[in-house]
Structure formats: C-alpha cells, structure tokens
Amino acid sequence: MTDKLNQIGLDKNDSSNLAHKLNELLANYQFFYMNARGFHWNIKGEKFFELHIKFEELYNDSLVKIDEIAERILTLGFTPLHTYEDYTALSKIKAAKNVSGGNEAIRKILDGYEVLLPLERELLEMSGESNDEGTNALMSDYIREQEKLIWMYSAYLNE
Template sequence: MTDKLNQIGLDKKVSSDLSDKLNELLANYQIFYMNARGFHWNIKGEKFFELHAKFEELYNDSLIKIDEVAERILTLGFTPLHNYADYSALSKIKAAKNVSNGKEAVQAILNGYEVLLPLERELLEMAGDSNDEGTNALMSDYIREQEKLIWMYSAYLNQ
C-alpha cells in the first residue's frame, strides 16, 4: 500500500473530502433525528396515533443512519463529528421547536429531506468517481428509501 492510500485502499485526499461531506450529512441527520423525536413526543390532534408511530419509525431509522454514517467516516480513516455545537453550526436543517401540529411537522420532515437528498446524491457521485463502493452503496440505499418517503409524506399533505 502506498502513502497515498488509506487502509482500505482508497486515495487519502479523496477519502478526506468524502469524510468532510459525510460529516455534513451526519450533522444534518442529527438535527433531523432530534426534530423527528420532538414531533413524536409533541404531536397532537386527530392524526395523533398515526403520526406518533410514523415519527417513531423516522427517528429510529435516523439513529441507524447516524451510526452508519459515523462508522463510514471512521472506516475511511477520519473522525466523525460528535457534539451538538458542531452539528448545529454545520447543519442546514434547523432545529424545530414546539411543533405539535401534524401538517407542520410533516412539512418539516419534507424540508429536511430537501437537504438530505441532495447531500446524499452529491456523496453518491463523489463515491462513484473515487471507486468508494461502501459509501456508494450506503447513499444509494438512502436515496431509494427517501424518495419513496417523500412521495408518501407529500401525499399526506395533498401535494
């Protein structure tokens, strides 16, 4: 292995760039997770039971993705961000506060996907260009899953 390659055989500079972008995704997922958790706790109204369960699914899924993204950063040889100040500074998704209206919460979820999906597509392209199949597979799975969720949440809002 040359000095230009990391321990999994990928270019160190390219892996550094991928890790930076993965940390950006991680920061956004952390805020997305906290928003979904808050919606789960605070939702009210006639769709309470349906949305309470949906938001629980979302935050549980986000927690898995957070772990996968952080472990991918480690696999590439770098350190995942791991404090709220970094997440808050880097995330384009903003923390929601005191949201209990179902439609407002679902719209916030869709707004979050408007940030996550382009980041994942950018990472997919970066990973493809650098022969990083691990990151590529992760992003491909996330994109496919989230495109369907966007359709479903948009249908809920009659969009």
C-alpha cells in the same frame, strides 16, 4: 503509490473529501433525528396515533443512519463529528421547536429531506468517482428509501 492510499485502499485525499461531506450529512441527520423525536413526543390532533408511530419509525431509522454514517467516516480513516456545537455550525437543518400539528411536522420532515437528499446525491457522485463502493452503496440505499418517503409524506399533505 501505497502511501497515497488509506487502510482500505482508497485515495487519502478523496477519502478526506468524502469524510468532510459525510460529517456534513451527519450533522444534518442529528438535527433531522432530534426534530423527528420532538414531533413524536409533541404531536396532537386527530391523526395522533398514526403520526406518533410514523415519527417513531422515522427517528429510529435516523438513529441507525447516524451510526452508519459515523462508522463510515471512521472506516475512511477520519473522525466523525460528535458535539452539538459542531452539528449546529454545519447543519442546514435547524431545530423545529414546539411543533405539535401534523401537517406542520410533515412539512418540516419534507424540508429536511430537501437538505438530506442533495447531500446524499453529492456523496453518491463523489464516492462513485473515488471507487468508494461502501459510501456509494449507503447513499444509494438512503436515496431510494427517501424518494419513496417523500412521495408518501407529500401524498399525506395532498401535494
């Protein structure tokens, strides 16, 4: 029985499936981070100061999440992806190039959440079924934070 469990007492097959889905989330977060960083650098216009700070908060938060996701994959006994070749192959979020307008950047952020949130909900369900409280708690926190951000960014766009 114990040969079916990993070092933290979770089913190895379930952990493998979770690690694969976490790597997909990691790849998408890498592009989300890169986009937010680019928006921070390139933003122009009357809302420059406000958005410059918001995008910095966003990419700093994304960087923390990237590290947490990679460490969770390692905790499950697997290897996090770590090349842009892998990220490019897996990510549904694509690079946003030369975006300097506030509304366009915010729209791209919301588009990113349209990819991240369903992945996190899928991981929440998978981790719940696997009794993986560590992954479950991470996803629950991410979802709660992002639902609020989606509301706020949508309000900014008057949507």
